[in-house]
Amino acid sequence: MKTLILSTEKVSLGEISKKAAAVFASGGLAAFPTETVYGLGGNGLSEASAAKIYAAKGRPSDNPLILHIGYRDQLPALVEEIPDKAKILMDHFWPGPLTIIFRKSALVPFKTSGGLDTVAVRMPVHPVAQAILRESRLPIAAPSANLSGRPSTTRASHVIEDLDGRVDLIIDDGEVPIGIESTIIDLSVPEPVLLRYGYVKLSEMEELIGPIRVDPAIRAENIISHTGAVDHPKAPGMKYRHYAPKAPLYIVSGEEEDILSKIRCLADKTAGILTFDEHLKVFPEGMCVSVGSIENPEEAAHRLFDALRQFDSLDADRIYAEDMTRHDIGGAIMNRLLKAAGGNVIQAGDDPENKL
Ligand code: AMP
Ligand code: MG
DSSP, X not given: OOOEEEETTTSOHHHHHHHHHHHXXXXXXXXXXXXXXXXXXXXXXXXXXHHHHHHHHTOOTTXXXXXXXXSGGGSGGXXXXXXXXXXXXXXXXXXXXXXXXXXXXXXXXXXXXXXXXXXXXXXXXXXXXHHHHHHXXXXXXXXXXXXXXXXXXXXXXXXXXXXXXXXXXXXEOSBOXXXXXXXXXXOSSSSOEEEEOOSSOHHHHHHHHOOOEEOGGGSHHHHHHHTTOOSSOSSTTSSSOOSOOSSOEEEEESXXXXXXXXXXXXXXXXXXXXXXXXXXXXXXXXXXXXXSOTTXXXXXXXXXXXXXXXXXXXXOSEXXXXXXXXSXXXXXXXXXXXXXXXXXXXXXXXXXXXXX
8 A cells, every 4th residue: 555654744743633533534544643652553443443543552462552642531431431430530630641451342343442341441642633533523542653563653654664555644743752652541440550551650540549459460470471471451551572682682670780881781783782772882983872861761761662663773683671670760661671572571680790
């Protein structure tokens, strides 16, 4: 299929949203920017459109899709009920990078919900996403606009790399602001459960609605020991290797000094190194990719997926990544890195011979 690419620098937002709305209405697919990552959208109420999304991504169809809405008044028709805690979180974080799981109404096809009787809904704040969603007035099912298993797309160039020829329309708005996916909270059950770490922090939500349980499947220790072992995933990436660059990735964990020494021992000329600006001088030049300063975890989150894709063009045969758990948003970054690594972690500092 021929993919139309429209740039927000050249085409007005009005024209772009009309074009995207027409694509959705006719059952087609359009990739568009949101504040988190690029989304691959289709009509969320159509089984045929959901099937096309799975096919374009090469994604297994038991992985549920998030519905994106432009107006809050679209929500009641999609869900059985709106719990009080959801209202509080929506008042605070919508529009924005928070996805909420509700019990679904009959309107939402099981093809969209991945066979579950719940549905994930989000209202993005990105002006291009909002214009498209408002013009279309349909709930738009939009997973991240990458081929299944690959790092999420944070630039239009990534989307073109993965999806050119597989979708009707790609909207090019350069780089997205946040760069990691939405936080997901399940409010379809009596006790709220965090299903995915993201830009909205657990502590911020707990201040508003009280304790939130963290799904055991997204705890670091379980990603390490259970990658590939979960049968019916409730949170993203529990079942499949996710966010993966082409070369195998290893996370090197431990005290900072030990991590740096260990990577220096392990890495040769063909190995990639994922690190911070402050450590670039510690490693030989050439195959290092930095996610920015240690002092700026939000920038690290922003640059992570692009950095993972850079190793593909560098042709690294394996990649060593520094453990990045040191910060508040570090949980969200590490969660994705662990999945990209398929749970492979090398502990630095255990063996005295590894210390330089
Ligand atoms: P993506 O759109 O690629 O960021 O991934 C969307 C993710 O949202 C899916 O992989 C799901 O795991 C999660 N999700 C969507 N709907 C539900 C649901 N009803 N229950 C639990 N998780 C969901
Ligand atoms: Mg994804």
